[in-house]
Amino acid sequence: METAAKQTEKICFDTFRQMALLSMEEICREIFHENQQSIKIKKEPVAIRNLVNIFHTTLKLSNEKGFHTMSLRDLSSASGLSMGALYSYFSSKDELLEMIQKQGRRIVGKVLFDHVSPEDSSLKKMRTLIRVHLYLTEVMQPWFYFAYMETKNLDKIQRKRSIESELFTEQVFHDVLLEGQKEGVYKAIDSTLTAGVIKALLQDWYVKRWKYSRRHISVEAYAEFVISFVESAILAKAPVA
Amino acid sequence: METAAKQTEKICFDTFRQMALLSMEEICREIFHENQQSIKIKKEPVAIRNLVNIFHTTLKLSNEKGFHTMSLRDLSSASGLSMGALYSYFSSKDELLEMIQKQGRRIVGKVLFDHVSPEDSSLKKMRTLIRVHLYLTEVMQPWFYFAYMETKNLDKIQRKRSIESELFTEQVFHDVLLEGQKEGVYKAIDSTLTAGVIKALLQDWYVKRWKYSRRHISVEAYAEFVISFVESAILAKAPVA
DNA sequence: GTCTATATCTGGATAGAC
DNA sequence: GTCTATCCAGATATAGAC
Numbered sequence: 001m002e003t004a005a006k007q008t009e010k011i012c013f014d015t016f017r018q019m020a021l022l023s024m025e026e027i028c029r030e031i032f033h034e035n036q037q038s039i040k041i042k043k044e045p046v047a048i049r050n051l052v053n054i055f056h057t058t059l060k061l062s063n064e065k066g067f068h069t070m071s072l073r074d075l076s077s078a079s080g081l082s083m084g085a086l087y088s089y090f091s092s093k094d095e096l097l098e099m100i101q102k103q104g105r106r107i108v109g110k111v112l113f114d115h116v117s118p119e120d121s122s123l124k125k126m127r128t129l130i131r132v133h134l135y136l137t138e139v140m141q142p143w144f145y146f147a148y149m150e151t152k153n154l155d156k157i158q159r160k161r162s163i164e165s166e167l168f169t170e171q172v173f174h175d176v177l178l179e180g181q182k183e184g185v186y187k188a189i190d191s192t193l194t195a196g197v198i199k200a201l202l203q204d205w206y207v208k209r210w211k212y213s214r215r216h217i218s219v220e221a222y223a224e225f226v227i228s229f230v231e232s233a234i235l236a237k238a239p240v241a
Numbered sequence: 242m243e244t245a246a247k248q249t250e251k252i253c254f255d256t257f258r259q260m261a262l263l264s265m266e267e268i269c270r271e272i273f274h275e276n277q278q279s280i281k282i283k284k285e286p287v288a289i290r291n292l293v294n295i296f297h298t299t300l301k302l303s304n305e306k307g308f309h310t311m312s313l314r315d316l317s318s319a320s321g322l323s324m325g326a327l328y329s330y331f332s333s334k335d336e337l338l339e340m341i342q343k344q345g346r347r348i349v350g351k352v353l354f355d356h357v358s359p360e361d362s363s364l365k366k367m368r369t370l371i372r373v374h375l376y377l378t379e380v381m382q383p384w385f386y387f388a389y390m391e392t393k394n395l396d397k398i399q400r401k402r403s404i405e406s407e408l409f410t411e412q413v414f415h416d417v418l419l420e421g422q423k424e425g426v427y428k429a430i431d432s433t434l435t436a437g438v439i440k441a442l443l444q445d446w447y448v449k450r451w452k453y454s455r456r457h458i459s460v461e462a463y464a465e466f467v468i469s470f471v472e473s474a475i476l477a478k479a480p481v482a
Numbered sequence: 483g484t485c486t487a488t489a490t491c492t493g494g495a496t497a498g499a500c
Numbered sequence: 501g502t503c504t505a506t507c508c509a510g511a512t513a514t515a516g517a518c
Binding site for chain 1: 510511512513
Binding site for chain 2: 064065068069149152153167189190192193194197200201203204208211215217222225226229230232233234
């Protein structure tokens with residue numbers, strides 16, 4: 001009974017995947033138009049195709065051995081673009097790093113909060129937030145991992161932005177927790193620490209992806225586990241079915 | 242009443258700190274004697290003083306901007322040792338990386354499992370494991386963070402060792418969970434995922450240290466929070482006081 | 483727009499003075 | 501034992517042909 005309702009309402013991972021892929025190209029188009037001063041290419045289709053290629057390849061190589069260790073020669077041969085061609089899309093290796101970070105933050109912003117409607121119960125909000133967050137990080141795993149590992153290599157201002165965005169996500173969970181506590185759905189435990197703990201569990205999914213792959217655990221399974229684990233810990237009474 | 246018993250039994254963070262600091266010098270002495278083929282220095286006191294300095298400075302710089310980004314010239318000026326002097330303690334930058342990883346793994350092995358006795362109840366074992374793990378990572382925060390972030394830069398064999406040690410820690414938690422489930426103390430939920438979740442919470446302490454510092458949360462406070470959070474989620478009945 | 487060839491710079495590593 | 505000076509590989513970045 002409850003299951004039926006759940007299935008119709010519960011956000012589905014597959015539709016999610018397509019959405020994010022669509023976003024990817026769109027974002028590249030935006031980046032292209034915004035950075036036309038540093039991008040020397042004029043034709044949009046060419047530019048976008050190559051940008052997608054460059055970002056994709058950079059993420060792949062960096063996540064194997066780190067952005068700093070990846071030389072532009074590596075990137076050149078792996079992407080099939082020459083050194084010269086690369087430099088018509090960015091003016092320095094650091095700029096490339098910044099472009100990727102910016103692109104990622106933007107997708108997150110676009111996708112993450114479209115799925116929670118304010119009229120939902122705090123219980124439902126929380127569940128949806130957890131699922132959406134996990135599904136998003138699954139679809140964009142390479143980017144999240146990259147952003148996570150390469151923060152140190154950013155300059156101060158970019159670094160600050162990255163920290164802000166981390167704390168902002170945590171804040172969203174924090175707010176829902178407070179709301180639920182007011183309603184009496186959740187226990188009155190430290191909401192800041194709890195929000196941090198939830199964030200840590202979500203992060204583990206994309207940071208330790210190798211572990212979960214090896215153990216053949218799907219995102220959906222992990223999502224349901226996290227939800228039930230967290231709810232066991234914070235619900236005022238026994239979890240609803 | 243329970244509080245009094247708890248305080249006498251509960252492992253104390255301050256004594257813990259001293260123990261780890263002592264270990265540090267001892268370990269450097271061991272390293273010195275083992276690597277006398279690559280270390281050109283003969284006098285023990287000099288060697289140890291400089292080794293401690295080198296490790297300490299390397300951790301500091303690397304944790305700011307990454308090991309790869311830290312040049313040996315940076316290390317030289319920050320430690321006060323010349324390039325030449327540095328090279329009488331290791332034969333390559335990679336060897337320095339390996340020495341630090343090895344040193345760290347050794348301290349962990351020395352300290353981590355001395356505190357759980359097999360005759361304890363699984364409940365007590367779990368609590369002690371959580372505390373000891375957190376206290377240890379607190380005392381050795383720079384090293385743990387370093388080991389965590391620089392795994393990518395290791396060669397295959399070292400990398401494998403690092404992964405093994407990660408999975409081993411998780412296994413310890415896993416075993417205690419199973420034991421507790423058999424005794425009926427813990428619920429019969431997925432023990433692998435649960436162990437992973439606990440590990441993630443412990444890791445958050447040293448990976449996101451900046452966050453907890455900023456919020457003025459002490460290790461002890463975090464430890465107690467994690468324990469109560471985890472127990473709320475996994476205890477078969479309501480937690481004991 | 484894309485390539486090849488090349489200039490320039492950075493940083494790991496070593497030799498030899500003190 | 502420690503320092504300075506230097507070598508050289510490898511990386512970023514650019515110029516100019518096609």
